Amino acid sequence: MKAAHPHLPAQTIASLWQAHHFSDLNKPHLRPDDIRPVLEKLGEYADIDKRVIGHSCTGRPIERLTLGHGPMVVLAWTQMHGDEPTATAAVLDWLEMLMVNNTSNELALPDHWHSLVTLHIIPMLNPDGAQRMTRVNEQGIDINRDARQLQSPEGKLLWQQVLELKPDIAFNLHDQNPYYTAGNTAYPATIAFLAPAFHPDKHVDAPRLRAKQLIACMADTLSHWLPCHIGRYDDTYSLRSFGDNIAGTGASTILIESGAYPNDPHRQVARKMNVIALQSALEALLGNLFQQKSLADYYRIPDNVEDGLVDIKFSQVRQQLGSTDYIADISVNIDKAGRASIRHIGDLSAQAGFTQISAYHTSVNPLKGITLDGPLVLDEKRYKALLREGFCYFVGDAKLLDNQSGLPCLCVAAPLSYTNLFVGADAYWVMTDNEGAKRAVLNGLTVPL
Ligand SMILES: [Zn+2]
Known part of the structure; x- marks a missing residue:
């Protein structure tokens, strides 16, 4: 030795x-x-x-x-x-x-x-x-x-x-x-x-x-x-x-x-x-x-x-279900294939995010999809305009959508069965404050509007 x-x-x-x-x-x-x-x-x-x-x-x-x-x-x-x-x-x-x-x-x-x-x-x-x-x-x-x-x-x-x-x-x-x-x-x-x-x-x-x-x-x-x-x-x-x-x-x-x-x-x-x-x-x-x-x-x-960390933690997200307002933290994890989905909703004060975003004073719009009734060329300007109107996903045949925006988009065959954020859901939503649409979350990525 x-x-x-x-x-x-x-x-x-x-x-x-x-x-x-x-x-x-x-x-x-x-x-x-x-x-x-x-x-x-x-x-x-x-x-x-x-x-x-x-x-x-x-x-x-x-x-x-x-x-x-x-x-x-x-x-x-x-x-x-x-x-x-x-x-x-x-x-x-x-x-x-x-x-x-x-x-x-x-x-x-x-x-x-x-x-x-x-x-x-x-x-x-x-x-x-x-x-x-x-x-x-x-x-x-x-x-x-x-x-x-x-x-x-x-x-x-x-x-x-x-x-x-x-x-x-x-x-x-x-x-x-x-x-x-x-x-x-x-x-x-x-x-x-x-x-x-x-x-x-x-x-x-x-x-x-x-x-x-x-x-x-x-x-x-x-x-x-x-x-x-x-x-x-x-x-x-x-x-x-x-x-x-x-x-x-x-x-x-x-x-x-x-x-x-x-x-x-x-x-x-x-x-x-x-x-x-x-x-x-x-x-x-x-x-x-x-x-x-x-x-x-x-x-x-x-x-x-276990679960002490999440990829992204949004704190103090205001939402509405029916006529009830509530505030919850939202965590999002990104899997190996790159899909970002909601992991937890509620009091996440015991968890930290590799990325942390304060959503204080902003509300999540009810999730709303726009139906594709024909081919759509989606450039960034058109996409952001739709997001500002509160549409955060597309419904219909994904082949109709030509996404040239450089931003992630979600296209599903049928409208989502929920309008509030839900555990397991894809991480796509729009957040507003008093002045209107403020930012979008697209596959976990925060995009200013
Ligand atoms: Zn192992």
Whole structure:
């Protein structure tokens, strides 16, 4: 061990990451073809054993990279949910960092660490889902709810690996939606940790204690970069999930969820933090630093709060239903396809928006559609004129509408069944004040009128 101080080695891994990470993996999503060249490169290192351990439903190879030959066995897998790619880039970066360290020897690892630990990494366990950008596999099965039935080839493979390798430490690496916050704050949880329960009573046995201690070490290290962005995931026992079942085999199991960070659409902050977290866990494990941590250190990490954030929060929106006036906050989220829809209506004082808009002193017009009775060329001037008249969507055959306005528009086959804003509805409306139409919200985008 070169240094016991937890800060400096973490800075080393951060600067190594900066210099050596796979820059081609800075993408909104990763498919099998994206990681293939990286797998080839890593497979060329003499120290890394790369092998195909099985195949997905459609026959795509699932590979495992192994480094080291020691008795302490670490198993990590990523992207079992095909649309959660952040940790895939991170584990590949981590292996590259460890290879760079073979010559530079900068990390706080014992010189003979290869003989102390065996690292098994399975990047992209669900290549079919990754290809389609879906959570589920080709059968439509959520692999992470298949730990008992084992009906998916990918789930079966993971369980076989667990039985064969008997990991001491297991890293289950995922992405979470961008709306989790670290505690009741407006800060997105960029990283969330969990040592999953292996029984409904959430008993903490020795391996689970070690998982919590390792998490406390990782959170400590990450807090140098992300003091307000680390959450502790809910530990309700999940009967069908892999993490909980693997924890039941006696492995110290650690879930890491990558999340959002402001102005970081490709989650590169979370990617880098995963590398630092994994490396600091390895250092803590090999240096026995984790034993200095207590359960209290784990529980000190703030809760990973679901729905703490929304994409856009409009506060104090005045509306009318029948003859009743009411004021409510409105939140809007934008899905991966770019559709903005209303998520919540009411008192949203406990939520923050990545974008916040005050609607104070403005009212939402009753939602009103204009029927297309023939072809309509919609330029910006014509569109804004319609919006000022209170029309916020079109009714009829979308082919009749030639939208040249550069603004989003909504065209539906039949008039909407509601005239007030409603949960799940597309985010299109017009807001007025005493002087008339003030602005339109078009697929979440605020447009002055
Ligand atoms: Zn997931």
